[in-house]
Amino acid sequence: MRQALRMQSVQLPMIPIVGELIRQHPGTISLGQGVVSYPPPPQAIAQISKFLSQPNNHKYQAVEGIAALRSRIAQKLQTENGMDVSAQNIVVTAGSNMGFLNAILAITDPGDDVILQAPYYFNHEMAIAIASCRAIVVPTDEHHQLQCDRIRQAITEKTRAIVTISPNNPTGAVYSEADLRTVNQLCQQHHLYHISDETYEYFTYGVPHVSPGSPSGSGNHTISLFSLSKAYGFASWRIGYMVVPAHLLESIQKIQDTNVICPAVISQYAALGALEAGKAYCQEKIAAIAEVRDIVLQELSSISQFCTVPPAHGAFYFLLNVQTDLSSMEVVERLICEDGVAVLPGSTFGLETGCYLRVAYGALDRDTAIAGVGRLIRGLKRIF
Known part of the structure; x- marks a missing residue:
């Protein structure tokens, strides 16, 4: 066969x-x-009884995530990340990997290019290949920091997005605010998307974390990915979320409805409790x-x-x-x-x-x- x-x-x-x-x-x-x-924090476990107390929770819920969780995420993004976004631009996903695949499928056609930094996170490269696209790999420097000039040189008419991960997997590097903003500006100038994976946002040691989606005007071309898996001990609960431009929401809803319909609702309730415990x-x-x-x-x-x-x-x-x-x-x-x-x-x-x-x-x-x-x-x- x-x-x-x-x-x-x-x-x-x-x-x-x-x-x-x-x-x-x-x-x-x-x-x-x-x-x-x-x-996970005790508040996450406590939410399970609330989930069980409502029989309707055993049915499908909103593709983009339950309203209470999306609202709580919007508050967190504004307070901690400096991102003034509406809950309408937030999609809860079954982990950050799903968010990345959602993004790639929503913005590319077969044969398109997506720029990754080397070394890259292997699941990102795999998702690009599964979408019949091509990963264009740009090396980082000897300290695993971005080389913005080389990223600029890698952009062609087939490029659809530039991906950054900060703090980084697998290197542990944290990219500077200046470099992340340069990448964001490149994306704006060339009509590309900046896919920013911020799974490890809380894991920094003596340096700040910067969200590329925070500057005014960046929301139209920035796709920000977050996860509860690491910071809240939530790996098997499979809850992440993405912040997307409004014009991509319909496409991402189609993808997510086909793939998972909605993230596990019991896990979304637990996520509410985790965010209640907070940073x-x-x-x-x-x-x-x-x-x-x-x-x-x-x-x-x-x-x-x-x-x-x-x-x-x-x-x-x-x-x-x-x-x-x-x-x-x-x-x-x-x-x-x-x-x-x-x-x-x-x-x-x-x-x-x-x-x-x-x-x-x-x-x-x-x-x-x-x-x-x-x-x-x-x-x-x-x-x-």
Whole structure:
């Protein structure tokens, strides 16, 4: 039987591949998947009884999300992100990945181009390929910061959008306000969309987070993506949201109605409770992650002679550059099989040359972090 040709060019998701290797080697400490260790706030769980108390909630609800949640999100965006948007421009999604795929399907036709920054988030590249479009990859600099001149040079008549992720996955870099505004201005000048993924907005260490959709006049060409998965310990609840120009709402409603009809309503109620707990709940937890971050960074300094770690002031990732002739996937396999520690290979993020490894520390307590990084360092020393 025939299969779709476009799917042959879509890379396999790496996390399940590494997850299977971990299962084959019990006791492995995972520094791979980007999740946090803490649960949702109590206010989120408390909302479940409210959901259950209304029989109508077991029926389909609005495609774009329940009104109470969209209104609460609009308040949050105004207070925390400086984005003066109407609830009418907010679409609740089943996670930020759905938001990105919604956006790509709404703004592109087969054969169009979308500009990504290298290293990129692999699910973004996969979504572009699934839409029969082409990812135009622009490298970031040695500190994984945007190179706006190179982005400008990559724009052609086929370009439909420029994508930024700040704080960044997989590098942990936080882009400057000046660079993000330059990208936004490029999009305005060339009639493109700026897709801004802000999943890790709360995870910054000593630097501010900037929302490209906040300046006046940017709302007509900026698509902003957010998620509760990381900051609120909400990964399996699958709730994110997107802020979109009004002229895209009809297209996105068509896409979402076809794909999921509406995000799980029980999860939307839980999201209401999470936003009621608010940023203060997240900040307390992120302070503990920041302590783990410092430990990991200090330990990695012991192998600086053959492993470089560019500055990473956001998210909960470090992207290591290891001096070895082995491929990143070969190193990942050896670390799991021989040292009991898992990381992700840079190849899945578009880094085909050199050996890059993404280390995630958000899910680790202090003791596990020390143990995991110790295994990582011992394994890399042996490989080197």
